[in-house]
Amino acid sequence: xxxxxxxxxxxxxxxxxxxxxxxxxxxxxxxxxxxxxxxxxxxxxxxxxxxxxxxxxxxxxxxxxxxxxxxxxxxxxxxxxxxxxxxxxxxxxxxxxxxxxxxxxxxxxxxxxxxxxxxxxxxxxxxxxxxxxxxxxxxxxxxxxxxxxxxxxxxxxxxxxxxxxxxxxxxxxxxxxxxxxxxxxxxxxxxxxxxxxxxxxxxxxxxxxxxxxxxxxxxxxxxxxxxxxxxxxxxxxxxxxxxxxxxxxxxxxxxxxxxxxxxxxxxxxxxxxxxxxxxxxxxxxxxxxxxxxxxxxxxxxxxxxxxxxxxxxxxxxxxxxxxxxxxxxxxxxxxxxxxxxxxxxxxxxxxxxxxxxxxxxxxxxxxxxxxxxxxxxxxxxxxxxxxxxxxxxxxxxxxxxxxxxxxxxxxxxxxxxxxxxxxxxxxxxxxxxxxxxxxxxxxxxxxxxxxxxxxxxxxx
Numbered sequence: 001x002x003x004x005x006x007x008x009x010x011x012x013x014x015x016x017x018x019x020x021x022x023x024x025x026x027x028x029x030x031x032x033x034x035x036x037x038x039x040x041x042x043x044x045x046x047x048x049x050x051x052x053x054x055x056x057x058x059x060x061x062x063x064x065x066x067x068x069x070x071x072x073x074x075x076x077x078x079x080x081x082x083x084x085x086x087x088x089x090x091x092x093x094x095x096x097x098x099x100x101x102x103x104x105x106x107x108x109x110x111x112x113x114x115x116x117x118x119x120x121x122x123x124x125x126x127x128x129x130x131x132x133x134x135x136x137x138x139x140x141x142x143x144x145x146x147x148x149x150x151x152x153x154x155x156x157x158x159x160x161x162x163x164x165x166x167x168x169x170x171x172x173x174x175x176x177x178x179x180x181x182x183x184x185x186x187x188x189x190x191x192x193x194x195x196x197x198x199x200x201x202x203x204x205x206x207x208x209x210x211x212x213x214x215x216x217x218x219x220x221x222x223x224x225x226x227x228x229x230x231x232x233x234x235x236x237x238x239x240x241x242x243x244x245x246x247x248x249x250x251x252x253x254x255x256x257x258x259x260x261x262x263x264x265x266x267x268x269x270x271x272x273x274x275x276x277x278x279x280x281x282x283x284x285x286x287x288x289x290x291x292x293x294x295x296x297x298x299x300x301x302x303x304x305x306x307x308x309x310x311x312x313x314x315x316x317x318x319x320x321x322x323x324x325x326x327x328x329x330x331x332x333x334x335x336x337x338x339x340x341x342x343x344x345x346x347x348x349x350x351x352x353x354x355x356x357x358x359x360x361x362x363x364x365x366x367x368x369x370x371x372x373x374x375x376x377x378x379x380x381x382x383x384x385x386x387x388x389x390x391x392x393x394x395x396x397x398x399x400x401x402x403x404x405x406x407x408x409x410x411x412x413x414x415x416x417x418x419x420x421x422x423x424x425x426x427x428x429x430x431x432x433x434x435x436x437x438x439x440x441x442x443x444x445x446x447x448x449x450x451x452x453x454x455x456x457x458x459x460x
């Protein structure tokens with residue numbers, strides 16, 4: 001059962017159990033987002049205003065674009081403007097003539113009220129209208145195997161929860177490792193097709209000469225080596241869901257055939273002269289914007305808009321650092337068959353990493369740590385109580401912060417004395433046991449007032 005989630009926080013990583021008592025009260029079900037519009041200041045459509053709904057809108061000369069500009073210098077899919085809960089982002093789609101904010105060419109950038117955007121020969125001003133838009137947030141902190149408490153992820157969950165019961169085609173975009181395959185599977189598992197097949201195909205792993213047979217199947221004798229009939233993945237997914245990962249790798253010649261399948265719900269095996277009806281829901285994913293491939297001529301514009309019935313952008317991990325504690329706990333539970341806790345110092349360090357590989361990199365980091373024994377500490381089934389003898393060492397006459405520093409100083413001394421006793425006073429051996437360099441150990445000994453000879457320290 002999904003648990004209510006808290007509002008996302010950025011900055012330092014917190015414990016996964018933070019604010020559990022206040023969680024339900026802290027969770028908003030929606031965000032009020034200022035509404036924006038683009039007003040054409042220069043160009044053939046001067047004076048025309050385009051509304052910008054919550055989510056992404058394509059700016060281009062294609063008639064299917066949400067913001068359609070009658071400008072021959074504007075690319076078919078020129079740019080994309082995204083209204084999010086806390087900002088508005090403009091991204092160029094590798095257009096021919098570029099996208100500019102206040103005469104500065106950008107690839108992607110935040111835009112503010114009053115900024116002037118130039119695409120081709122058209123100049124538009126970003127304006128705020130008086131009304132507020134509503135961005136729905138899921139009350140859950142998970143959807144399928146995806147977890148997150150941040151507003152960005154709960155906004156994604158809200159969209160996926162609403163689209164899953166339908167048969168709408170979904171295009172999932174996001175950097176590598178953000179969980180596009182998990183999102184696709186979760187949509188299937190929460191749909192009316194959950195009892196049917198979920199067939200996943202990595203388009204980037206199929207040889208170009210085998211694509212057509214892989215998708216549509218073939219009959220015996222259709223080509224050299226076709227010694228028997230073969231069912232394609234589209235037919236295999238009949239009654240269920242077909243997930244085409246890295247859809248941008250699909251050869252241009254097959255894109256038209258896939259479009260025909262989406263429109264007519266029919267397939268024809270290679271070498272056959274008969275068509276067959278199929279009932280398939282398609283979910284596609286890509287880590288590279290398809291809009292850029294459209295402009296470059298590598299991807300059909302009509303197929304792009306047919307796939308983008310519902311577009312979902314999965315945020316990278318660096319934009320939702322507040323989710324790292326709950327993600328780490330979730331991943332550790334699946335990596336180990338025993339309860340595991342993450343040391344506080346390691347948990348805190350996770351928030352300072354860039355995570356270019358996103359959730360996949362985090363998972364690999366935790367798995368490597370478990371394997372090497374330094375990422376996790378197993379929780380004993382029956383933990384022993386802390387000895388009351390330690391109470392005498394606690395400097396209760398000091399304020400908490402000062403007492404903590406004093407306690408750590410005492411710990412260093414006690415630990416080093418026990419370690420040197422274990423190694424017979426050999427500093428190099430003690431450093432190896434502690435997993436630190438000998439010079440580091442010597443500096444620590446000096447800091448607490450020891451020398452190598454003090455405590456009978458010896459070298460190798």
